[in-house]
Amino acid sequence: MIRSVMVMNTQGKPRLAKFYDFQPVEKQQELIRSVFGVLCSRAENVSNFLETDSIFGPDSRLVYKHYATLYFVLVFDSSENELAMLDLIQVFVETLDKCFKNVCELDLVFNYCKMHTIIDEIIFGGQVLETSSTEVMKAIEEISKLETASNSISLVPKSVSGWRTR
């Protein structure tokens, strides 16, 4: 089972943080901070795995990947395969790339919701449910279609940005 997904930049600012077992916000902050502490001390071109028993408790492993200014991090237990988790990060990043065309950190900053939707389609309650980025894209398109449809039903324009997007 996957315990947590994190995306953070190389300064340690979280861009996405999902914990599949409930953690109070203070604990979340602490976990993110300690993960970053370990990540930033690692050299380039070393293995992407970390033993994180001291941070996340027994039977936990961490896989990360470093893309440009971002770290993509997955924390999971022994019922996942390490290399498969690396692939999953790849799937996630590919999907983001399809979504935003040459994804960069700013895309993720301004499209927090979309990133959230994507990861929710891939990982469901800590389990990998979808590994094909085309399938994920299909779902994402449908969700956003429905969202805009439900917004446009309203008679009164609800916000300035609502105007702008039209």
Add this chain to the structure above:
Amino acid sequence: MAGGTSSLMDTLFQRNLDDVIKGLRLQLIGESAFISKALDEIRRELKSTDPHSKSTALHKLSYLSSLHHHDMSWAAFHVVEVMSSSRFAHKRIGYNAASLSFHDATPVLLLITNQLRKDLTSTNELEVSLALECLSRIATADLARDLTPEIFTLLSSSKVFVRKKAIGVVLRVFAKYPDAVRVCFKRLVENLDSSDPQILSAVVGVFCELASKDPGSYLPLAPEFYRILVDSKNNWVLIKVLKIFAKLAPLEPRLAKRVVEPICEHMRRTGAKSLMFECVRTIVSSLSEYESAVRLAVAKIRELLVDDDPNLKYLGLQALSIVAPKHYWAVLENKEVVIKALSDADPNIKLESLRLVMAMVAESNVMEISRVLVNYSLKSDPDFCNEILGSILSTCSRNVYEMIIDFDWYVSLLGEMSRIPHCQKGDEIENQLIDIGIRVKDVRPELVRVARDLLIDPALLGNPFLHRILSATAWVSGEYVEFSRNPFELMEALLQPRTSLLPPSIRAVYIHSAFKVLIFCLHSYLLQRESITSTCPDNLALGVSELVLKREMPEGSDLATCEGPPAHGEQDEGFNPRVSNQSFEDLSVENGGERIISHGQTSTPGTLENGYTYESIVNLLNLIELALGPLIGSHDVEILERARNLLCFIELIKGKLPECLVQKEENLESEEMKASKIIELMCDAFSEELCPVSVSAQERVPIPEGLVLKENLDDLETICGDIQLPPSISFSLGSPHYEEGVSASLSDLQSKEESEPSNESTSLLREHRKRHGLYYLPSEKNEIVATDYPPANDPKLQDYLNKDADDLVKLTEESLVAKKKANHAKPRPVVVKLDEGEVVSISAKRPELKDDLLSGAVREVLLGSDTRTTSSRSNPSDKSSSKRKGKEKLNIGPSELKDNLGDAEKHEHENPSSRRSRHRTHGKERRHKSPGKISEETEENGQKGKQKSSHHHAKHKARRRADTPLDVVSQTTVIPDFLL
């Protein structure tokens, strides 16, 4: 109207999430100020009646909670409101906020059951998916119970998008409400037959999670898993199925035999490294008795090891360490790669290869490997150096040093390890030095020698990581002083001026050891004198020594008296920052003392070696008085107490000792007797040997009548609240900074006085430098800052690290092979071991109640359904099936019931032949286990009955309890069979 416009204006100019993000990035007023302003806005907007403003506010709040860690539990009720919005966009925000912030203790969870039910039955698949997603994160026992029927329906939904999520949510539902198994399990199993890869992947994932907690219950499903293993082409699915088999195979040997070939086939064929690695891991961890499979797996491991990708190399090493305990040859075959990996740039790889190297250690090669590793640790970075030292220490001490034959070697290795610059394993080395001293009698002479070498080196005192080791060496040299070649030298080492760098607790050990050494010297002196006086009552010789004494004495006493007053003035003894400016004087005192020593020693070089002269004893006493004089004003109780003990003892002895030498005055005969009596008494006090004590010794003491051990002492906390830290700790916390200052100034002065006649310790230091040039910095640097070490990652070092690795490989070439028995020059000394009491008894851990319930339910469903098939054949008993019917009626509508029965039939027809032979072969085996199961089952039912007697399930619970015996009987006959 006016109110209407204002709310319209509010919504018109409400900032949405994008605006907040932009504002955060602009940072016009600073992040925290901006956020608190935004939070104020959100608070206001959440109260708005307009659903759009409300949901936008909640959206912003979720963002701030998730990425900026602001609590949002206060908005729980608003979350519920937004969830119930009819518009999808709002609903989504509400659901996301709920899965982000709700947990088992959130009170408003009670309010969302109906909303979830409504959305789960919605015709819009995206709405259903939202509800499922939320449920997979926040489901509680109540929610799971109430929504089980809806999830049951969704498990056979025609829409893949919904069905896979329903399968996913089952995991949480089962965990929270095990009874749901009785309803949903069969549908879940049906999904294993699905042809859709997404469904299959989801359901296999769920079974993998379930099986990892309680593999035994899922053995009956092995045929389904086997089919997937053979048929599936999807790597994700295969990996999960392999994980399931890794759990199941150890439980059922015939299953292992069956799956080993398909797994090897996958391993050979697949191009995906992840699947290949999973196959390897399954083989080496769960199927390691199949030699040919293991050979193949090790060949694949080798591929991973030589790969350039550090990830693969790391995983290969990991797989190798799984295989190592059972198949030692696998490590030997790859030992070159393993040892080369010790010098890899990747810390993970280094660590893993170190573990492997340690796994190779055996009695025959422990010396070689340790030697190689210690040399290696000298060149590694501090962290890894300590990893190496730690693993050597723990491996060698395993099982009361069972691996060590030559303890002399091991003790000197410990000494050598202490001198490694990065060594931070002081605690462990300290323990082992003392432990070995106590346990192994034969090693004591060597131990004392090692201790002496460490003790006498003034440079080591400056390294705080070594203080614990020094404490052990001080103790050893005091306790086993009789093995020392030169106790006077030990005494000087124990009292050397730089001991002021030690923390008080360790200094106290030093002083106490000095006491022991002194007693030993006096005792030997008396013994020797007795023998001299009895054998050769030559007055001339005595006269000469008396003359020397007469000449020496005034000088000594003069010095003692003239040093006395300033020493007393220095009572603070340099631990107090206020007197730091006095350290100079202090130093002069100490230097003076040293000069006396050196003087004394130069005057009597021969006698020291040969025996104890009166003069040397007097020198010894003077030395102690001089060194400890300042300490009687110490702030630390331990130091003060021990110093006083020693000084008072000297006072007591000193008055009598001179006279006892003067033979002519007969009237003092009694005084002499007194002195020797005292000394003998003290000697006896110290001669009692310390022995190891069993861990469980205290348990064996019967508890005296009337002693209350389990009384609640919480009240004490209020009384003792203020007493937090023992003084020594707070003291050592405050002092290091100052101590460093002293050491610096002190050593500065020392270096200035370098030209002065060197005392013994500095000459020893020089000698050490010559011998172990590696361990020390050039002398000036060492003198200036005592705690300075050579830089860890010297780029120059890196250069020949690689070359070094090659050497290492060559070095270990022979040592790693399980070679000829080492020729033991001497037999292994006796190591004192206590009885088995040293092994701590571990009480069996009780499994968690929830898991118990879950596995009970799963077993019941799986084996129960089998029961029906078998029982219908052997002896018709409608009871179990009617029970099932009744239960499902409670939870599901009648339409489902029919459906369900159909399922059961289908299941029955699926493999009737396979089930027939089963109980013939296994009946006996199972029957053995049954009694335990009966008690477990009934107990579990009892608990359940108690727990949930209030809610509406109580009725069928009661019925089930009545049925339990029947259940058990049927279980004994039902054995899964996957061999046909």
